[in-house]
Amino acid sequence: MAEVVVWVDHAGGVVAKPSLELLTVARRLGDPVAVVAGEGAAGAAGVLGEHGAVRVLVSEAPEYGEFLVVPKVDALAAAVGAVGVPVAVLVSSGGEGREIAARLAVRTGSGIVTDAVDVEVGADGGPVAVQSVFAASFTTRSRVTRGVPVIVVKPNAAPVEAAPAAGAVENLDVVFSPAAVCARVVECAGREASGRPELTEAAVVVSGGRGVGGAENFAVVEALADALGAAVGASRAAVDAGWYPHSHQVGQTGKSVSPQLYIASGISGAIQHRAGMQTSKTIVAINKDPEAPIFDLVDYGVIGDLHTVLPQLTDDINHRKN
Amino acid sequence: MSLRIVVCVKYVPDAAGERRFAGDGTVDREGVDGLLSELDEYAVEQALRIAEGSDGEVDVTVLTVGPEDAREAVSKGLRMGADRGVHVEDGGVHGSDVMGTSLVLAAAVEKAGFDLVLCGMASTDGAMGVLPAVLAERLGVPQVTLLSEVSAGGGAVSGRRDGDRASERVEAPLPAVVSVTDQSGEARYPSFKGIMAAKKKPVVEWDLDDLGLDADGVGLAGAFTEVVEAVERPARTKGEIVTDEGDGGLKVAAFLAGRKFI
Numbered sequence: 032m033a034e035v036v037v038w039v040d041h042a043g044g045v046v047a048k049p050s051l052e053l054l055t056v057a058r059r060l061g062d063p064v065a066v067v068a069g070e071g072a073a074g075a076a077g078v079l080g081e082h083g084a085v086r087v088l089v090s091e092a093p094e095y096g097e098f099l100v101v102p103k104v105d106a107l108a109a110a111v112g113a114v115g116v117p118v119a120v121l122v123s124s125g126g127e128g129r130e131i132a133a134r135l136a137v138r139t140g141s142g143i144v145t146d147a148v149d150v151e152v153g154a155d156g157g158p159v160a161v162q163s164v165f166a167a168s169f170t171t172r173s174r175v176t177r178g179v180p181v182i183v184v185k186p187n188a189a190p191v192e193a194a195p196a197a198g199a200v201e202n203l204d205v206v207f208s209p210a211a212v213c214a215r216v217v218e219c220a221g222r223e224a225s226g227r228p229e230l231t232e233a234a235v236v237v238s239g240g241r242g243v244g245g246a247e248n249f250a251v252v253e254a255l256a257d258a259l260g261a262a263v264g265a266s267r268a269a270v271d272a273g274w275y276p277h278s279h280q281v282g283q284t285g286k287s288v289s290p291q292l293y294i295a296s297g298i299s300g301a302i303q304h305r306a307g308m309q310t311s312k313t314i315v316a317i318n319k320d321p322e323a324p325i326f327d328l329v330d331y332g333v334i335g336d337l338h339t340v341l342p343q344l345t346d347d348i349n350h351r352k353n
Numbered sequence: 354m355s356l357r358i359v360v361c362v363k364y365v366p367d368a369a370g371e372r373r374f375a376g377d378g379t380v381d382r383e384g385v386d387g388l389l390s391e392l393d394e395y396a397v398e399q400a401l402r403i404a405e406g407s408d409g410e411v412d413v414t415v416l417t418v419g420p421e422d423a424r425e426a427v428s429k430g431l432r433m434g435a436d437r438g439v440h441v442e443d444g445g446v447h448g449s450d451v452m453g454t455s456l457v458l459a460a461a462v463e464k465a466g467f468d469l470v471l472c473g474m475a476s477t478d479g480a481m482g483v484l485p486a487v488l489a490e491r492l493g494v495p496q497v498t499l500l501s502e503v504s505a506g507g508g509a510v511s512g513r514r515d516g517d518r519a520s521e522r523v524e525a526p527l528p529a530v531v532s533v534t535d536q537s538g539e540a541r542y543p544s545f546k547g548i549m550a551a552k553k554k555p556v557v558e559w560d561l562d563d564l565g566l567d568a569d570g571v572g573l574a575g576a577f578t579e580v581v582e583a584v585e586r587p588a589r590t591k592g593e594i595v596t597d598e599g600d601g602g603l604k605v606a607a608f609l610a611g612r613k614f615i
Contacts, residue, residue: 042518099514099523100486100496125517126482126499133451133483137490142452142577145481159581169374172582213495214529217511218522229517235614259614277501277536278515283477284392284535292614306480313612314589315605321596328589331608335597343602348615351606 033061033118033156037084038107038131040123041067044074048232049123049186054082056150056189060158061118063196064088066110066203068103069095073200080198082191088113088203099214100127102207104134109205111139111179119158119180121150124287125231132183141178148289148310149188158182163289167309185310186232187289222278230262230279235292236311238264238281239274240304242297242318242337246274251341252296258348264288264308266298282307296337300325317341355410356505356527358400359439359467361458361488362393362415362430364423365478374583377573379448389426392473394433394540395533400471401434402538403505412436414465418446418457424556431551432543438556439465445561448573451481457571458484459491460564469505472532474498485532495525501536 035057040047046067057063065084067075069091076087088110094102111117122132124146136143147160153174160182162171175181230236237259239252249263256263265275267282281288283303293311298304300316300323308314309328316325316332317340326332333340367386397415404411415430417423418441427438441461449457462470470492475482489496497503500512500523510531511524543551561568569575595604609615 099521099525100498104490127516129482130486130496130498133486134490136452136577137455137487142450143483144578145483163586164583168586168588170584170586171580173578173580175577176579177577210489210493210495214497214523214525216521216523219519220521221519222517231517278517283480284474287480292609292612313614314592315608317601317605321594326594327591329594330589330592330612331605332592332594333597333601333605334594335601339599340597340601340605343600344605345602347603347606348609351610351615 034064034114035061036107036110036114036117036120037063037065038120038122038128039065039067039075039079040125040128041069041072041075044071046075046078047123048191051078051082051191052186052189053121053123053184054079054084055192056184057121058083058194059150059152064110064114064117066107068106076198076200080196081193083194083196084198085196087198087200089200090203090205092205094207094211097216098212099216100130101134101211101214103131104138105207105211106203106205107131107135108138109203111135113203117179118156119182122181122183124183124185129183132181136178136181139178141181142175143181143183144173144175145183146287147182147184147188150182150184163310185287185289187234187291227256228260228262230264230281231286231288233262233288234290235259235261236264236281236288236290237261237294237296238266238298239269239296240266240298241268243269243274248338249275251338255294255341255345258345266304295325296341298325299323300328355412356403356407356468357412357414357466358403358469358471359414359416359462359465360393360396360400360430360435360471361462362397362417362426363390363476364388364417364419364426365390365476377448379573387422387425389429390473390477392475392477392535393426395535395537396471396473397430397433397435398540399503399533399537401541407506414439416458416461416465417441418454418461420447427556428551429543431554432548433541434547437554439559440556441559441564443560445568445572448576449571450576450578451483451487452577453571453575455484455487455491457561457564457566459488460566461559462488462492464559464564468527469510470530472530474532474534485530489530492528492530495529497523497525497529498532499534500531501534503531503533503537
């Protein structure tokens, strides 16, 4: 059966959830071959095999951590070479993922599709990428017409499914290109773990905007997020006001999210914000202004003050859980 | 020592306007107002700050590829304070995907001459966010991308890259391709002086011949991807909206329970 190369994002061998989702997508197209590079990479092999990876190509070298992006491109290119002609290369969306995929596409003379919200099997057995464009007002289906289709897939595009496979671990030989060892990481500070899921990966996102009214008031947003096991997002207005870190900004110039449930509190729904969350499956909004454009999108909306609605909602959820 | 900065900018349809597809599967720009992509303004801003903070001679060129009205993106950069402009316009470019566009940009950047290429993190229309990396690969130079802080000088560029898991300080020797995020620093408004001065600044116009490119490699003919279907999504059916009468939170909880979220 044709092989599908899957780039695995991990931290010290702990595989990111979107990479496991990619294995679900990959199995529709062929036999998944997982590529995992960097410190602790070998530790990821077990979970990758449990989720359908037939082969796991592993490369552990210090270069992956010491230099920006390009060593990983070299690893992925080596994996594509080792496979021969894969039916597709899948990478999950994110700053670095997009860049790895992009450089691989140039190197292999291939077309690239980014931000796929789903991948279907085309008439020829090859991948057809489904995208949601123009602030989700259009759904497009695209095909790569040259080279090996390189597809960057958004988180939550597919469920994580257990599918035990061989998961045969092989050492991947990578010869680093001259460009790989140029952009050096001279200092690295890990982000403080909030204990909450990653914003772009989360199944549920609770966001706060201008209506939150201050940094300290984000506690009500966080409390609801914790009750739901959700990530916390923020609108640009809230971020620009310094109430919440930029890494949590949802929108055109921040992060694009497409969770199962998105709760917008105190967010009017400027077009730039909508562009970053409109593909969410279910949308709930709480806003004092009945004219707020966010209400045009919602599955359920409450015209009211988030400072009373959110705590009541949080209490009720916690009450139901107990 | 002089430093040549080329800022790649894009003229994009205003996101506030209605966007649609033309018959050939490309974006229909008729009747849609355009503007310099907001994210590219940050790149222009950083180029100008590098120039202002430098002891040596710094030359800032604003480069765009696009139809006639895309020249406005270059003009905006000049009004902000860039020294010169390059506008690549050729009918053959219409319908280019990122592979075609990057081929044209790479050729133009090389023809213009560069030590540093500055880009926005993504366009506000296509929003793929891959062009800076593609350009670096094509030019064979390091990429130092998604920077929220940038400085350049002494033959090197350095900055801070805020990733999903970590914040990194990165540096690379020049020449290099850099992209900056919207956190890099508010872009300036053109001053009256800047607006007047921009009128006298040189803008060169190149076509594919000038860049030694074959029309087959770009445009729709040279695209590596094909949109096989574009379907307008029915507008979301507006859900139920209630006014909080003291039980708003309980009502949301009931809705969420009904959808099995709790």
